[in-house]
Amino acid sequence: MKKVLITGAAGFLGSHLCDRFIKEGFYVIAMDNLITGDLKNIEHLFPLENFEFQHHDVSKFIHIPGKLDYILHFASPASPIDYLKIPIQTLKVGALGTHNLLGVAKEKNARILVASTSEVYGDPLVHPQTEEYYGNVSPVGPRGVYDEAKRFMESITMAYHRFHGIETRIVRIFNTYGPRMRLNDGRVVPAFMGQALRGEDLTVFGDGKQTRSFCYIDDQVEGIYRLLMSDYSYPVNIGNPHETTIGEFAEEIIKLTGTEQKVIYKPLPTDDPMQRQPDITKAKELLGWEPQVSRSEGLKIVFDYFKSLTPEELQDKEHRDFSK
Known part of the structure; x- marks a missing residue:
């Protein structure tokens, strides 16, 4: 049985990856420090013999006994609310965490895939964004803690590939949505749906003309899986x-939810990108991948998921300890 280590495993994307690798017959080691993840996302896997959970911060020394075939590094705050509250931890997991996991990959002779993001392109001057575009990023702005953590992650991963010869894969993830997203994490889909279901007006920052491209979680996981199993070591955009x-x-959300709220506008946050659209030519050619789930279909699934939440969960009063 092949063994895979998935970091950030209790998060939105990490938990869906755990499901996929269990389905594919892997032994899954799930690792998360739970600073933004939630055990509810993976508790259905705990009874399985080929699943184990380790409560651990990857920014600290990592020890995995025995053989290890694959590593997927998805440990990182992924929403503006989170990484602006915990900027140091965000930088550490992108730098120290990635360094530690590359060391494990070298020791175990394991293939490692790291989760980068469209944020490496910053507020892009090229549209749509291709993997060859170097980006337009402010390293000293508030979003720099996330953007530069991911850019460093890519650099050190390629350094390990070139210098130590380890097998590396880099996925650049564009906006992804689906069940298990947190309503309070500041990302567009859960923010709008949470407001609609609570009877609140929908908050748009800026004039609303900035663009995004939304990929359903099943399509994203399929793209990541295909990239891991490919022989391509450089970054690949996976997005819709x-x-x-x-x-x-x-x-669109107001129409879907059948509510009568209006849209209200607030000032645009610093360095918020005006355009996001992936060029997925590489994913099509190298992986034979492109999204299959339409936005209307995916949003209906997510809306049904959020509707199933209890009133307490919908209010999302949870307070997380970001002091550590």
Whole structure:
């Protein structure tokens, strides 16, 4: 049985990856320090013999006994609310955490895939974004703690590939949505749906003309799995190329939820990117991958998921300890 270590395993994307690798017959070691993850996302896997959970911070020394075939590094805050509250931890997991896991990959002769992001492109001057574009990023702005952590992650991963010869894969993830997202994490889909279901007006930052491209979780996981199993070591965009403005998307959510709220506008946060649209030519050519789930289909699934939450969960009063 092949063995895979998945970090950030109790998070939104990490938990869905755990499901996929269990389905594929792997022995899954799930690792998370639970600073933004939630055990509820993976508790259904605990009874399985080929699943184990380790409560651990990857920024600290990592020891995995025995053989290890694959590593997927998805440990990182992924939403603006989180990484602006815990900037030091965000930088550490991108730098120290990645360094530690590359060391494990070298020791175990394991293939490692690291989760980068479209944020490496910053507020792009090239549209749509190709993997060859170097980006337009402010290293000293508030979002720099996340953007530069991911850019460093890519650099050190390629350094280990070139210098130590380890097998590396880099996925650049664009906006992804699906069940298990947290309502309070500041990302567009859960933020809009939470407001709609609570009877609140939908908040759009800026004039609503900035664009995003939303990829359903099943498509994202499929792309990641195919990239891991490929022989390509350089970054690959995995995202849905169908672009929409945030203003149009807010109206789409209002129509989907059948609510009568209006859209209100607030100032745009510093360094918030105006355009996001992946060029997925490489994913199509190298992986034979492109999204299969339409936005209307995916949003209906997510809406049903959020509707199933209890009133307490919908209010999302949870307070997380970011002091450590």
